[in-house]
Amino acid sequence: MLAQGFVSAAAIAASVLFVLSLGGLSNQEKAKRAVWYGIVGMAVAVLFTAFGPGIGNYWLMIPMVAIGSVVGWHVAKRVAMTEMPQLVAALHSFVGLAAVFVAWNADLERRRVLAAQAMGATAEQFSAFAALVATKAPDELTFLQLEVVFAIFIGAVTFTGSVIAFGKLAGKVDGKPHKLPGGHLLNAGAAALCLLLAVLYLNGAGFWTLLLLAALSFFIGWHLIMGIGGADMPVVVSMLNSYSGWAAAAIGFTLSNDLLIVTGALVGSSGAILSYIMCxxxxxxxxxxILGGFGGTQGPAAEIEGEQVAIDAAGVASALNNADSVVIVPGYGMAVAQAQNAVSELTRKLRAAGKQVRFAIHPVAGRLPGHMNVLLAEAKVPYDIVLEMDEINDDFPKTDVTIVIGSNDIVNPAAQEDPNSPITGMPVLEVWKSSVVFVCKRGQGTGYSGIENPLFYKENTRMFYGDARESIDSLLSLID
Structure with a gap:
């Protein structure tokens, strides 16, 4: 058993490592080292917490940790990079559900301690957590009850919201927004009932209030995310990341675990900041x-004139061979087709031929912040030719060829041209200003978000239909 001083020192060290990890993830070249900071920090946190004072039941804890580690390793090895967004959403749900269970257990322990104290029991006769509860003053117990309410509410919302986000990202749930009759009033009504139940609980009502509170919160999380469309899923994933952090912080307060409070606050605040930046x-x-798309656009979308004109690999290769400057815009379609290595090889051949090749990355490309950057780095694409939207948008009028691979909303001119479009006002990559645009796409559908794209019908756009990896592979032998 480790002394409390060692545990406190380890908590400080782990917190520093977590801060370094978050800071390093903002830079592609430092990201791998930052991930290791996080891994070591979490290992330190788990080890010193598990062997800290007042911890027992190792016969149960060690097998659970071993099983969880094996399952986590197996999932991490099997999940492809394209499935990372839905994996992140699934992991968020675990944190939320854990918060609910910990909060329920904390209240049951509180009730047991109060009943035992009424019969003359002392703090020395309780388990570690129960003894902690037994030493609390009445106002501290009230604060514990507030922690329980918050943990249940935010944890339950995080759980069901993350499950629906997972379903939408994995294609198991329709990506279009859906609301029950009453829409936002249902969410507001459920939230008001949660507040009423919290007041009843704080005034001595039974455990049933916490069960109903969890049920209503589960509904809010489900209905909230069901009402958000596919175009906003990257923001939703980031937002749920923030929710899971606050749920973890609430657990930390309940368990009087300083490290859990710090870690949850880091995740919660960084997720909230990222969500704001993405918005x-x-x-x-x-x-x-976060209210489920309240205040969306009204009125019919503008009609699109023209037709989608297809082109074959020979036509695309001819334009690339004659071009001096090429911009590649990757999207989720590239991830699904696992075309990043083929794209990297195409980039290498074009650069070897003396052409300027750059990548344009929209802040919300893919279904997770930084999704495209990670895929390109995995395929050994040089960091210095991967540019953000603000760095490259002004260069499209001087670009000979732009290749769009599996993107839709982030290159949609309706954001600027159609005031009734669901994405109106959204900053987009202005690829249509290039001399010619080739769009690698499986078919003529509207894609994940269900929003029609006028880019596909413009005179200087040609549709390069087919699987993205096969399409790019077919170009490699035709590049001079």
Whole structure:
């Protein structure tokens, strides 16, 4: 058993490592080292917490940790990079559900301690957590009850919200927004009932209040995320990341675990900041998004004239061979087709031929922040030719060829041209200003978000239909 001093020192060390990890993830070249900071920090946190004072039941804890480690290793080895967004959403749900169970257990322990104290029991006769509860003053017990209410509410919302986000990202749930009759009033009504139940609980009502509170919160999480469309899923994943952090912090307060409080606050605040940044990048109102898309556009979308004109590999290769400057815009379609290595090889051949090749990355490309950057780094694409939207948008009028691989909303001119479009006002990559645009796409559908794209019908756009990896592979032998 480790002394409390060692545990406190380890908590400080782990907190520093977590801060270094978050800071390093903002830079592609430092990201791998940052991940290791996080891994070591978590290992230190788990080890010193498990062997800290007042901890027991190792006969149960060690097998559970071993099983969880094996399952986590197996999942991490099997999940492809394309499935990372839905894996992140699934992991968020675990944190939320854990918060609910810990909060329920904390209240049951509180009730047991109070009943035992009424019969003359002392703090020395209780388990570690129960003894902690037994030494609390009445106002501290009230604060514990507030922690329980918050943990259940935010944890339950995180759980069901993350499950629905997982379903939408994995294609198991329709990506279009769906609300029950009553829409936002249902969410508001459920939230009001949660507040009423919290007041009843704080005034001595039974455990049933916490069960109903969890049930209503589960509904809010489900209905909230069901009401958000596929175009906003990257923001939703980031937002749920923030929710899971606050749920973890609430557990930390309940368990009097300083490290859990710090870690949850780091995750919660960084997720909230990232969500805000992404909302700015999409010209979305942050409050509107977290309320399930409240305040969306009204009126019919503008009609699109023209037709989609197809082109074959020989035509695309001819344009690339004659081009001096090429911009590649990757999207989720590239991830699904696992075409990043073929794209990297195409980039190498074009650069070897003396052509300027760069990548344009929209802040919300893919279904997770930084998704495209990770895929390109995995395929050994040089960091210095991967540019953000603000760095490259002004260069499209001087670009000979732009290749769009599996992107839709982030290159959709309707964001600027159609005031009734669901993405109106969203900053987009202005690829249509290039001399010619080739769009690698499986078919003529509207894609994940269900929003029609006028880019596909413009005179300087040609549709390069087919699987993205096969399409890019077919170009490699035709590049001079």
């Amino acid at each position: 700015k990048a999409m010209n979305r109102n942050f409050v509107s998004v």
